[in-house]
Amino acid sequence: xxxxxxxIFSVAAVAGAAGxxxxxxxxxxxxxxxxxxxxxxxxxxxxxxxxxxGLIQVMVxxxxxxxxxxxxxxxxxxxxxxxxxxxxxxWMKASGIVLVAISAWLLLALLGTGRAPWPDVDPxxxxxxxxxxxxxxxxxxxxxxxxxxxxxxxxxxVVLAKKRVD
Amino acid sequence: xxxxxxxxxxxxxxxxxxxxxxxVLTRRNMIVMFMCIELMLNAANLSLVAFSREIGDDQxxxxxxxxxxxxxxxxxxxxxxxxxxxRNRDTVNIDDATQMKW
Numbered sequence: 350x351x352x353x354x355x356x357i358f359s360v361a362a363v364a365g366a367a368g369x370x371x372x373x374x375x376x377x378x379x380x381x382x383x384x385x386x387x388x389x390x391x392x393x394x395x396x397x398x399x400x401x402x403g404l405i406q407v408m409v410x411x412x413x414x415x416x417x418x419x420x421x422x423x424x425x426x427x428x429x430x431x432x433x434x435x436x437x438x439x440w441m442k443a444s445g446i447v448l449v450a451i452s453a454w455l456l457l458a459l460l461g462t463g464r465a466p467w468p469d470v471d472p473x474x475x476x477x478x479x480x481x482x483x484x485x486x487x488x489x490x491x492x493x494x495x496x497x498x499x500x501x502x503x504x505x506x507v508v509l510a511k512k513r514v515d
Numbered sequence: 516x517x518x519x520x521x522x523x524x525x526x527x528x529x530x531x532x533x534x535x536x537x538x539v540l541t542r543r544n545m546i547v548m549f550m551c552i553e554l555m556l557n558a559a560n561l562s563l564v565a566f567s568r569e570i571g572d573d574q575x576x577x578x579x580x581x582x583x584x585x586x587x588x589x590x591x592x593x594x595x596x597x598x599x600x601x602r603n604r605d606t607v608n609i610d611d612a613t614q615m616k617w
Contacts, residue, residue: 352519363534383553390557409583414586418549418594422546448537467518467521468570503591506595507595
């Protein structure tokens with residue numbers, strides 16, 4: 350069961366990621382492939398018994414971030430103009446080949462190592478209760494800083510996207 | 516194939532991260548490049564959560580949660596920058612945005 354879910358979700362995540370990069374026609378297609386990848390990653394988190402992170406992934410990424418992307422793409426009415434530009438960047442093909450080679454080597458090395466099959470953890474691992482208790486006790490300063498950062502982000506987005514009125 | 520372990524998730528994270536880097540390097544559409552940055556952040560998150568599962572400690576998940584907060588802020592600010600750039604230049608091609616080239 351766990352093996353099957355892992356393979357299904359990881360294939361979906363990688364296919365969605367490849368779809369983001371390989372769609373040259375319309376950025377909307379890339380955004381929709383991004384949704385597939387994000388939802389598959391949420392599934393992988395749940396296979397890893399990290400329920401809280403999985404649900405946040407669905408809400409924040411698949412829900413908010415991709416909708417923001419779609420909103421901007423539709424607002425700006427963009428089409429095409431995103432194909433790779435090999436003439437101006439001749440080193441990109443070479444860097445891509447090197448990158449794929451390194452990741453393939455890493456993949457083989459990782460899958461070749463004999464690791465402990467599936468470690469047992471505490472039943473409370475990854476539950477919203479456990480994460481919430483940790484966030485509001487040991488990591489309360491991080492939560493405060495995150496709040497300030499979100500406020501700064503809101504202000505920055507408004508100031509940057511505002512139309513000049515002068 | 517054998518039974519999976521949390522370490523298999525590291526391999527998936529590595530592949531997704533590589534795809535993201537490849538996208539940033541080759542695509543010229545700013546919005547798609549931005550999506551590829553999101554892919555890389557997600558690959559890092561998957562790696563953190565998988566290591567967290569492997570050692571059975573919640574800390575990696577809290578780190579992943581903070582990465583998500585930063586990613587949300589980054590998307591809001593980045594898309595605002597793209598909007599103002601399109602308003603001024605009428606293009607999303609990264610090669611046309613060279614005002615800050617020295």
